[in-house]
Amino acid sequence: MTSAEISKDDPRPESEQAAHVLRQEILRGDIKPGAHVGSVRDLAMRFKISGMTVQRALAILREEGLILTTSRGSYARDPQQATEAGEANAVALPEVLRQLEHLTSQVSELRGRLEALESRSVPGGA
Numbered sequence: 442m443t444s445a446e447i448s449k450d451d452p453r454p455e456s457e458q459a460a461h462v463l464r465q466e467i468l469r470g471d472i473k474p475g476a477h478v479g480s481v482r483d484l485a486m487r488f489k490i491s492g493m494t495v496q497r498a499l500a501i502l503r504e505e506g507l508i509l510t511t512s513r514g515s516y517a518r519d520p521q522q523a524t525e526a527g528e529a530n531a532v533a534l535p536e537v538l539r540q541l542e543h544l545t546s547q548v549s550e551l552r553g554r555l556e557a558l559e560s561r562s563v564p565g566g567a
Contacts, residue, residue, distance in 0.1 A: 447488045452547065455490045456497035457539065462488075463498065467507050467517045474519035478508055504535050 446462045447455050463484075466472045479487070484495045499515050502508040508515045 447490060453543065454494075454497075455488070456494045456501065459484070459488045459490060459495060459498035460501040463502060464505070464507060467502075468520050472517045474517050474522075476517050478502075478515040478517055480514060501536070501539075 447458045451458055453461075463472070463478060467478075472478060478484070478499070481492045481495045481499070484498070485492045488495070499508065499510065502515075503510055507518055507520060509518055510516075
């Protein structure tokens with residue numbers, strides 16, 4: 442995989458983009474259950490992001506029940522088992538809330554920009 446999977450043009454944080462890529466690889470079976478997901482260092486090099494950003498991506502996947510982290514690293518879990526245990530539905534909520542927070546901040550920023558543009562376009566100050 443290449444670093445092209447993380448885009449500066451994507452409005453999502455880099456950690457969410459990396460989590461998305463890894464999530465898809467786990468769900469497709471590219472990363473088999475029980476397989477090492479990769480070290481923080483290797484993933485940082487792969488995605489060309491910081492180790493801290495990789496740790497945030499792994500935390501997202503841990504919350505979703507898709508990986509298990511031990512003292513030896515992070516390992517993919519069987520997505521089917523997560524679904525059967527009812528974890529998949531419970532896990533989706535944190536992701537939805539993260540996206541909602543992101544969209545709320547974007548709307549707020551756009552509202553501020555629109556107000557600034559409107560204040561400049563009032564003819565004669567009236």
